[in-house]
Amino acid sequence: MLRGVETALALEDMPSASWLIDAAQRQAPYREDVMRQAMRIYDRCGRRREIVEMYNAHLYYLKQVVHAEPENETRLAYESIMGRNHLAMVI
Secondary structure (H helix, E strand, C coil): CHHHHHHHHHCCCHHHHHHHHHHHHHHCCCCHHHHHHHHHHHHHHCCHHHHHHHHHHHHHHHHHHHCCCCCHHHHHHHHHHHHHHHHHHHC
8 A cells, every 4th residue: 555655646646645545544553654654645735733643642552552662763754744844834
C-alpha cells in the first residue's frame, strides 16, 4: 500500500495519497513508517490538527501500553512539521 502512496505523491494526487494512507493506518495503526508518511501527507493537505491528534495518540500508546518511545525519525518528522508550521504562523 505504501508503494501506492508513493506513486500518488509522485503524481501530485493528494486525494488518492490521503485515501491510501488512511487505509494503511487502519491496517497497521502503530507502524511508525506509516505514521511518518501520514504526517507528511497530512501536512501537504493542510490537515495539521490530525497530525497532532495522531502523534499524541501514538505517544500515549507507546508510553502506556508498550512502555516505549517513538523512533527518532518519527519524533524528528513531527518536530520538523510542527516547528516549520509554527514559524510560518509567526512570520
